[in-house]
Amino acid sequence: MATAAAPNKDRYFVPAPSAWPFLMTMALAIMVVGLSNFLESKSFGTIPALAGLAMVFYVSFAWFANVISESERGEYGKQVDMTYRWSMGWFIFSEVMFFAAFFGALFYARGLSLPWLSGAGEKIETNLQIWQGFEAVWPSNGPAALGGDFQTIPAFDVPLINTLLLLSSGVTLTLAHHALKENHRGICILWMWATVSLGVVFLGFQGYEYIHAYRDLNLTLGSGIYGSTFFMLTGFHGMHVILGTLMLFVITLRLMKGHFKPEAHFGYEAVAWYWHFVDVVWLGLFVVVYWL
Structure with missing residues (x-):
C-alpha cells in the first residue's frame, strides 16, 4: 500500500x-x-x-x-489545501451560474416569450397580426408550429428512475466518505464502486431516453423551443455526469492504491462536492423540465 x-x-x-x-x-x-x-x-x-x-x-x-x-x-501543506478548497468552491459556483443561465432561458421562453407571442402585453396588436392563432401553451414547438409535432417524455418513467439512481448514488458516496474517515478502506472502496455503477446506469438510461425521443417521439433539437431547451439542459447535465463518473472512477482506483488518509483526503472531498452538486441540479431538472 x-x-x-x-x-x-x-x-x-x-x-x-x-x-x-x-x-x-x-x-x-x-x-x-x-x-x-x-x-x-x-x-x-x-x-x-x-x-x-x-x-x-x-x-x-x-x-x-x-x-x-x-x-x-x-x-502539499495547509496552504495548498486551502487553495484547493477555495478553487473547488469557486469552480462549483461557476457551474451554478452556468446552469442558472440555462434555467433562466427556460423561464424566459416559457414564462415571458410565449405570452408575448400569443398577444399578451403592450404589443398585442402586432403579435396577433404576425402570429395569428398562436397559443401560450407548454410544451411549445414555436410560432407557426415550426418545430413540428412531437411528444414529451413522462416524468414518472425513465426520469424518475434516474432520479432514484442519482439520489441513491449520493447516499452511497456519503457512506463511503464516512468509511474513509473511520479508516475502513475496504468498505469505502465497496461503496465507491456502487456509486460509480449507479452513475454508469444513469448514463445508460439517459442514452436510452435520447434514442427513444429521437426515434419514437420526434423530440429533437429542432423541435421548437421545448426541444432546444430540453436537450440543452439535460445534455449539459449528462456531460457533467460523465465527468463526475470518471472522477469517481479515478478516486476509487486511487483508494485501491492506498491514497488518501482519514485526516487528509481533500481530493476525495472535492469529487464528492461535485457529485452532490450534480445530484441537486438533476432534482431541479426533474421538477422543472420533466414534471411541471
Whole structure:
C-alpha cells in the first residue's frame, strides 16, 4: 500500500512552470470548434471534435498524474489545501451560474416569450397580426408550429428512475466518505464502486431516453423551443455526469492504491462536492423540465 510522505506544514509550495494549462486551452478550443461545426452540419466538424476530446483526456490524465505525484510525495501543506478548497468552491459556483443561465432561458421562453407571442402585453396588436392563432401553451414547438409535432417524455418513467439512481448514488458516496474517515478502506472502496455503477446506469438510461425521443417521439433539437431547451439542459447535465463518473472512477482506483488518509483526503472531498452538486441540479431538472 502506498504511503504518502508527511507534508511540511510550514512550507509554501510553489509549483514548477507547466505547459498543461496552455495545452488544455488548445484542446478545449479545438473540441468546441469541432462540436460547433458538427451541430451546424458542416463537413469539417467530426474530426476536430474527436481530436480535441482525445487531447482533453490525455492532458487531464497527464496533468492530474503530476498533481497526484506531488501530493503523494508530501509536497502539499495547509496552504495548498486551502487553495484547493477555495478553487473547488469557486469552480462549483461557476457551474451554478452556468446552469442558472440555462434555467433562466427556460423561464424566459416559457414564462415571458410565449405570452408575448400569443398577444399578451403592450404589443398585442402586432403579435396577433404576425402570429395569428398562436397559443401560450407548454410544451411549445414555436410560432407557426415550426418545430413540428412531437411528444414529451413522462416524468414518472425513465426520469424518475434516474432520479432514484442519482439520489441513491449520493447516499452511497456519503457512506463511503464516512468509511474513509473511520479508516475502513475496504468498505469505502465497496461503496465507491456502487456509486460509480449507479452513475454508469444513469448514463445508460439517459442514452436510452435520447434514442427513444429521437426515434419514437420526434423530440429533437429542432423541435421548437421545448426541444432546444430540453436537450440543452439535460445534455449539459449528462456531460457533467460523465465527468463526475470518471472522477469517481479515478478516486476509487486511487483508494485501491492506498491514497488518501482519514485526516487528509481533500481530493476525495472535492469529487464528492461535485457529485452532490450534480445530484441537486438533476432534482431541479426533474421538477422543472420533466414534471411541471
